[in-house]
Amino acid sequence: MNNKKLLSFVLSAAMAATSIFPATVYAAVSGDINGDGAITSADLDILQGYVLGKHDITQEQFKVADINADQVVDVYDVTALRKKILATDRTLSFKSVTDRMNDGITDALKKLDLQAGGTVVKSTAELKTALSLYFSETVVNNYLKKYDDNFFKESVLLVKPAYFDPAKFTKNGTLTKISCGCDNSYAGLYTTGPTVDQGLNIRKEHTAGSAALGLIPPGAKFNITYANGTKDGNFGHVTYNGVSGYVNMGYVTKLSSTAPTYVAVPDIKVDSVKYSKGTVTVSATEYNASSNVSFAAAVLAQAVVPKKDYYASKAQWTVTTTSTTTTTTTTTTCAYPLAKARMDQKNIKTLKEAFVDCSSSDTVTYVEWEKDASKISLTKAADYGFNTRNGKPEAKAQGNCYVLAAMFCEMARLLGYDAHLINGRCPLRAGGYGPHGWVEIIENGTAYVYDPDYTLESKGDNGFRLTYGHTVWPIQKISEIK
Incomplete structure (x- = not known):
């Protein structure tokens, strides 16, 4: 031998x-x-x-x-x-597949715990057994065609069915607050309350003593878009039979909600397949898919492992929940980050505080910048002004009328106002007109002018909330700067 x-x-x-x-x-x-x-x-x-x-x-x-x-x-x-x-111990090579479905789901799948139910199948017979409890015969047969006998000659399949209750994935949408202090969390279909027998007044203002513009008959249905509460003395925005105004929220009954919501889209992705001491462990993550994927109540996560790599007596699934994607999905990115940072830094909560911050001589230094409005955008002008402060609370901003107005415009929008940066012209001391920029805010159908530069140069408060055609400051609008 x-x-x-x-x-x-x-x-x-x-x-x-x-x-x-x-x-x-x-x-x-x-x-x-x-x-x-x-x-x-x-x-x-x-x-x-x-x-x-x-x-x-x-x-x-x-x-x-x-x-x-x-x-x-x-x-x-x-x-x-x-x-x-x-x-x-080793990491196995695998191919990850996740199928989403709304149809063919049995009650057994709805009761399946997210952590349980993962299994390994090595033949069409085992696959049929693994899926039949959770899916209809039609769904199971489709998978038997997808993973046939030829497939199982070369590969092992790990499957994980999961169900997501749609009701649990409906979240509150982005809260919108408007200049009067009302928000859209109260939005919905309403009717008059049980104590209303003569009709419900539509008021001109948010007060019980303001003029009545119209009457909503008892039992009528109407939509409220914004409100500042639900108690007697709080008012909601309403339009009924062409009359727009405010109704006392203490005398209405909500029938259904139209408050903004979004539906998170759950999914499962296979992260790794590892072998150790006769056991294959599949790690998968529950996450929220992108918004362009429609909601599906069920998913079937699959990991295809080459048979030559699979040496194990059993397989187990570990599903973890991550909030990273959820947070990214539900957090709205601020359109004006520099304006928000300034407002947070100076604790600016009102339109007047924002205006003063952009027009006071102790916080703003007027210098020449870009005169040609065709080369200016709202963000470009505002960023120029905010960046000149270098993040220092008391530092003076630099820029011309367009810069000052753009900074105020972004702040006003963050406060919930319908603000627009306007390109126009103003009278010059030497005679004639020259280019000028200001902010226009439309409130209740009326356009008001807010001109930080005019206030700065006149060293007063004259540029806060003017109207077009003002005899002291006869500016002329040309176009809006986007």
Whole structure:
């Protein structure tokens, strides 16, 4: 027997030159036949091919292929290497697939815990058993066509069905607050309250003593878009039979809500498939898909693993929930970050405070900037002014009328006002007209002028809330700057 072993070794060394594997220096680690630093099914493929006479191996490969160290590389080494692979922790290669569906869902799936239900299937019969409890026969048959007998000759399939209750994924939408202090969280379809027998007054203002513009008959239905509460004394915005005004929220009954909501779109993605001590663990993450994906109550997550890589007695799923994507999805990015930072820094809460910050001589330094309105945009002008402060609360901003107006325009929009940066012209001391910029805010159908530069130059409060055609400041509107 000793001579036979020696002869086998000598013949192997002599035939190395004809090997299909390139000559290289291999790490002398038992079982690592391809020298890649890991003991995997790739090494087993080389060993089985050599034992079956399909190809030769080099002398260095022979040394690490003799797993049981009996100086012969044979079927016993194949068995030993398989055991070594089973004892080696490793990450398996896989292909991740997630299918979304609304139809063909059984009640059993609705009761399935998100953490449970993942399983491994190695044949069409096992796949049918794994899915039949949770999906209709039609759905199951479609998967049996997708993963047929030919598929299972080469691969193992890990499946994870999951159900998401649509009601649990409806979230509050972005709250919109308007200049009067009302917001859209109260929006909905309403009717008159039980104590209203003569009709409900539509008031001109948010007060019970303001003039009545119209009457809503008892039992009539109407929409409220904004309100400042639900108690007696709080008022909601309403339009009924062409009359727009305000109704007392203490005398209405809500029938249905139209307050803004969004539906988070749940999904599962397979992150990794790992082997350790006879167990394959699939790590998957629940996350919210992008908004352009429609909601689906059920998903079937799948991990396709090459059969040659799968050595395990069982498989288990670990599903984790991440809020990262959810937070990104539900957080609205501020359109004017520099304006918001300034408002937070100076605790600006009102339109007047924003105007003073953009027009007071102790916070603004007037310098020349861009005169040609065709080269100016709202963001460009505002950013120029905010950046000149370098983040310092008391630093003076620099810019011309367009810059001052643009900064105020962004602040006004963040406060909920319908503000617009206007390009126009104003009278000059030397005679004639020159280019000028200001802010226009439309309130209740009336356009008002807010001109920080005029206030700065006149050293007064004259530019706050003017109207077009003002005799003291006869400016002329040309166009809006976007």
